[in-house]
Every structure is written in structure tokens, then in C-alpha cells.
Amino acid sequence: MKDPVCGEEVTQSPYKVTYKGKTYLFCSPMCMAEFKKRPENYVK
Template identity: 60%
Template sequence: MHKEIDPVCGMEVNSSTAKYKTLYKGKAYYFCSPACKEAFEKNPEYYLKHGPQGMPHH
């Protein structure tokens, strides 16, 4: 089991069972929910620079 950190909310995500993931600049990022995935895809550099910000607001 490999733990990854959701770059948007900071939750631990199991990369082998994660339903939500995206590739950015050749690296895979894993998410706990479609909302986190969508937030990251809208502004990936923000989350990579500032770190997890908590659950995104709808």
C-alpha cells in the first residue's frame, strides 16, 4: 500500500485504490474526491506552490 497526499486537501490517499488521479508535468497526483481533482486541474501551480488548502468549496 502506497500512501500519497491529496495536494488540495492534504488527506492521505492510497494510490493503488484511488479513484481520482491526474497527471501533471509527468507526475501522478491522487485525490480523495472529484472536487479535489477538479480544483487541482483548474490551478495546479497554486497547490504545488502553496501546499494543501483544505477541502475546496463548491
């Protein structure tokens, strides 16, 4: 799946967030932290 913050393709990652019932994967802790700050910016 795509990292919703930077758009990079991520297949395996220890950085995951479940938001509104969906799990999102991130390429890095920075992207995950950014998503957690403003998830509504990255989820349509």
C-alpha cells in the same frame, strides 16, 4: 500519497491527474477538479 488540495492521505483513488510528469491522487472529484483549475497553486 497526500492529496495536494486538502492534505488528506490517499492510498487508492480513481481520481488521478498527471501533471508535469507526476501523478497526483485525490480523495474526491471536487479536489481533482480544484487541482485541474489551478495546478500551479498545489505543486511546488
